[in-house]
Amino acid sequence: MSSENRPQTAPPVRIAVAGTAGTESYDVLIGHQLLGELPGLIGPRAKRVAVLHPEALAGTGEAVREDLAEQGYEAIAIQLPNAEEAKTVEVAAYCWKALGQTGFTRTDVIVGVGGGATTDVAGFVAATWLRGVRWIAVPTTVLAMVDAAVGGKTGINTAEGKNLVGAFHPPAGVLCDLAALDSLAENDYVSGLAEIIKAGFIADPVILDLIEADPQAARSPQYAHTAELVERAIRVKADVVSSDLKESGLREILNYGHTLAHAIEKNERYNWRHGAAVSVGMVFAAELGRLAGRLDDATADRHRAVLGAVGLPLTYRGDQWPRLLETMKVDKKSRGDLLRFIVLDGLAKPTVLEGPDPAVLLAAYGEVSA
Ligand SMILES: NC(=O)c1ccc[n+]([C@@H]2O[C@H](COP(=O)([O-])OP(=O)(O)OC[C@H]3O[C@@H](n4cnc5c(N)ncnc54)[C@H](O)[C@@H]3O)[C@@H](O)[C@H]2O)c1
Ligand SMILES: O=C(O)C(=O)C[C@@H](O)[C@H](O)[C@H](O)COP(=O)(O)O
Numbered sequence: 001m002s003s004e005n006r007p008q009t010a011p012p013v014r015i016a017v018a019g020t021a022g023t024e025s026y027d028v029l030i031g032h033q034l035l036g037e038l039p040g041l042i043g044p045r046a047k048r049v050a051v052l053h054p055e056a057l058a059g060t061g062e063a064v065r066e067d068l069a070e071q072g073y074e075a076i077a078i079q080l081p082n083a084e085e086a087k088t089v090e091v092a093a094y095c096w097k098a099l100g101q102t103g104f105t106r107t108d109v110i111v112g113v114g115g116g117a118t119t120d121v122a123g124f125v126a127a128t129w130l131r132g133v134r135w136i137a138v139p140t141t142v143l144a145m146v147d148a149a150v151g152g153k154t155g156i157n158t159a160e161g162k163n164l165v166g167a168f169h170p171p172a173g174v175l176c177d178l179a180a181l182d183s184l185a186e187n188d189y190v191s192g193l194a195e196i197i198k199a200g201f202i203a204d205p206v207i208l209d210l211i212e213a214d215p216q217a218a219r220s221p222q223y224a225h226t227a228e229l230v231e232r233a234i235r236v237k238a239d240v241v242s243s244d245l246k247e248s249g250l251r252e253i254l255n256y257g258h259t260l261a262h263a264i265e266k267n268e269r270y271n272w273r274h275g276a277a278v279s280v281g282m283v284f285a286a287e288l289g290r291l292a293g294r295l296d297d298a299t300a301d302r303h304r305a306v307l308g309a310v311g312l313p314l315t316y317r318g319d320q321w322p323r324l325l326e327t328m329k330v331d332k333k334s335r336g337d338l339l340r341f342i343v344l345d346g347l348a349k350p351t352v353l354e355g356p357d358p359a360v361l362l363a364a365y366g367e368v369s370a
């Protein structure tokens with residue numbers, strides 16, 4: 001794999017995601033100017049295409065729609081609110097209405113152009129419309145490229161918590177155009193680094209080495225190793241979901257740091273970016289692993305070092321523990337009254353910690369309390 005950012009004329013890197021549980025395999029493409037791939041992925045049977053995009057990408061959404069209309073599709077654009085505000089049942093219902101009014105049939109196709117919030121909703125609308133239509137992800141944030149758009153987890157939030165309603169519905173293809181990252185706000189870019197770092201801790205420590213080599217430079221998509229980081233993180237995710245689409249086992253490792261993260265996001269009424277919450281969640285999980293006697297001090301400390309070096313948060317409000325604990329009980333990994341966390345037995349050795357002693361949980365939270 002090249003350690004340099006790829007020239008814009010180079011052919012895209014293609015990472016295959018195997019189909020499991022009766023789903024088809026698909027490719028994740030990483031490169032530049034990939035929209036020419038869309039008609040091939042949409043396929044010959046589609047008459048209508050709906051392009052779902054966030055408000056921030058109104059121009060891009062319209063450009064994609066126009067391009068598809070020129071190719072002969074009846075193409076509509078559906079604008080969603082930015083970020084987490086899109087992940088509601090009301091927004092999904094707005095999309096269902098637009099599809100109904102357009103006469104969208106089972107051979108028609110949805111294209112989600114945007115960050116993880118947009119691709120989560122686009123996939124969810126695709127999963128639910130007529131009980132499932134084809135969809136294509138065009139992720140435009142680093143987080144969506146390396147994580148949200150790959151693997152077919154789609155969904156929305158409810159008042160009770162994050163991603164509580166959803167479906168496993170893999171896309172027909174994922175187009176990661178690295179040029180999209182140039183317009184991303186710095187805090188959104190850095191937030192996405194949290195999921196890349198997660199991939200480093202659970203499976204591919206070279207990711208950590210590349211970021212630690214120059215954490216300041218790694219905060220920008222212009223970093224010499226950005227393409228390699230994106231590619232490595234996608235490979236981690238693709239490998240996992242290729243063998244366990246429906247999270248019956250291995251896929252739980254991708255939830256590293258997320259048990260606390262989702263509770264923080266809900267507590268902050270989704271005003272924290274997902275990646276920022278995952279950063280605190282991973283420091284917490286590392287402390288939990290250490291206190292449970294699973295994780296060595298050096299690897300636990302490395303979490304704070306690398307996440308802090310790129311500017312991600314490491315702490316959260318100490319007085320919020322009772323509320324966070326309550327929310328964590330409806331985490332999707334919970335079984336009955338049993339709380340379950342992903343922790344590390346060592347670098348790149350993720351495992352499940354079931355029903356930890358409440359005193360250990362509280363002590364781990366003490367280590368991330370501000
Ligand atoms: N399905 C999964 O497997 C999975 C995995 C990880 C995260 N997620 C979800 O992804 C979401 C977070 O995604 P995110 O970090 O991409 O944030 P986001 O989708 O909320 O996007 C952040 C902001 O950037 C804007 N934006 C998007 N692309 C842009 C661009 N190229 N230039 C300028 N602005 C742009 C968006 O409109 C938004 O305002 C969360 O809801 C999280 O739960 C899902
Ligand atoms: O793909 C997965 O599986 C993950 O857990 C990836 C996470 O980064 C992602 O945030 C996911 O949406 C969380 O899933 P959830 O099932 O805990 O809602």
Ligand SMILES: [Zn+2]
Binds near residue numbers: 147195258274278
């Ligand atoms: Zn995540």
